Amino acid sequence: MQSCRDLPLRKQGEGVLLQSSQYIPESVCLILNRLKAAGHEACLVGGCVRDLYCGIMPQDYDIVTSARPEEVSSLFSHTIPVGINFGVLIVIEGGQRYEVATFRTEDSYADGRRPTQVAFATAEEDVKRRDFTINGLLFDPEAGRLIDYVGGCRDIENRIVRTIGDPERRFAEDHLRMLRAVRFAANLGYDIDGDVLKAIRGHVEDIQRISAERKRDELCKLLTRGGARRGMELLAETALLGEIMPEVAALQGIEQPETFHPEGDVWEHTLMMLSLLPVEGGTDSRLAWSVIMHDLGKAVTRTVDERGVHFYGHVQRGEEIARQIMERLRFSGADIETILALIRCHMLFMNVKEMRPSRLKRFLRMPDFALHLQLHRLDCLGSHGMLDNYEFCRAQLSEMPEEELRPPRLITGYDLMEMGFTPGPVFARILQEVEDAQLNGTVSSAEDARQMVLSYWAPAG
Secondary structure (H helix, E strand, C coil): CEEEEECCCEEECCEEEEECCEEECHHHHHHHHHHHHCCCCEEEECHHHHHHHHCCCCCCCEEEECCCHHHHHHHCCCEEEEEHHHCEEEEEECCEEEEEEECEEECCECCCCCECCEEECCHHHHHCCCCEHHHCEEEECCCCEEEECCCHHHHHHCCEECECCCHHHHHHHCCHHHHHHHHHHHHHCCEECHHHHHHHHHCHHHHHHCCHHHHHHHHHHHHHCCCHHHHHHHHHHHCHHHHHCHHHHCCCCCCCCCCCCCCCCHHHHHHHHHHCCCCCCCCCHHHHHHHHHCCCCHHHHCEEECCEEECCCHHHHHHHHHHHHHHHCCCCHHHHHHHHHHHHHCCHHHHHHHCCHHHHHHHHCCCCHHHHHHHHHHHHHCCCCCCHHHHHHHHHHHHCCHHHHCCCCCCCHHHHHHCCCCCCCHHHHHHHHHHHHHHHCCCCCHHHHHHHHHHHCCCCC
16 A cells, blocks of 8 residues: 555534645535444545645545445435445435445446446455546545555656556446546546557447447546547547547548648647637537537538639538537437537628628527637637637627617517418518618617518508
8 A cells, every 4th residue: 555645634614624725525524424433434535536636626526435335325314326236325415415335346347337246345445446546546534644555646746547457457347448548638638658548549449339428428528627639639549539430530631721721631720729728617518519520511521623622511511410420429409409500600700790780680699609709719719810700799799789689579470460461471571571670770660660561561451
């Protein structure tokens, strides 16, 4: 055992304060202390310990204990047996959910995800069946003692992702660990150990045995928690990208006109945009996915003639390909539609200064326009660098009163019926043209709208 160090701490109420920015919540300490008071070992494990070691506030806390599941359940009034066969319970304390798992070892993995059998074990045995050394640390807040059986502190200091034990065995147990290795390296800014890289490349096709939902969730974390560019580069380097999203891998080597894309091919353009994704406060996953997929159509529409390189219809083809990817990865319907809208509209920004007022106002009030604007900014910064249309849109939004952007309707379908019109498809056309006139400033009152309708349309009969 390598006992790394005692972490500096002091009590704050019933919680533990490690540094000014690191606070272990009272509810976590309560769970640990209650388990210990009942005669069991209990400590924090995994990513939260890694984060505490690095001076980062953890996003969640996982607890391991020598207590059996039935003993854990008896000590807490609110538990959920999410993985009772594997010794895992959710304990609800202080309104929060915490995973509490019994120390265990695992037998062979028949499906590349779940062990065929588990046996309760010691803390050291439990740690040595986990995935990566940086996730194999234990921490006892009461004593302030961090326990390292696997060299995790050394690998954190050296900024390297290494499996606990043989990488071939670890990846055979759960194929998703190959993708997790890339994700941790990207998010943390670490390198991947050479033997780990070799094992991933040798078994990359096994990722196909993992469910779409698990792959999607790992990719979302890779893209939104920092290091998205590095993550995509590692996915390509390990060949995982070609297995999971060959349509994105196909962007490599697709050359573009240098006038608008001095950065290089479509792949490099995409990587540059990823490198500009915001880190502070996190990245909206829909924005990140739209960056990856906004130019997918270029790989299948590129043509060259005497006038140069063209990508006719790349937006429409890109939408089709993006939908296929997202349906394959089981995205929600809402996310699919938002991301497709981002792809569909990303080229419209080039015309904003020439749009009629009605068209511009409709454009600026699109759902999720803030995301559209962010994507356009990244698109520009990842290529020619010109932000004039971006700044134009921002100025319009800041200067235009809300009532001008979204004015109340001057006329409704009920008004049309009172005027003698029969409900039907013509209603939508009339109402839109009246609103266009309103947005353009050519009509400004209900009476103006009525006169416009009667001038251009006559009610049946």
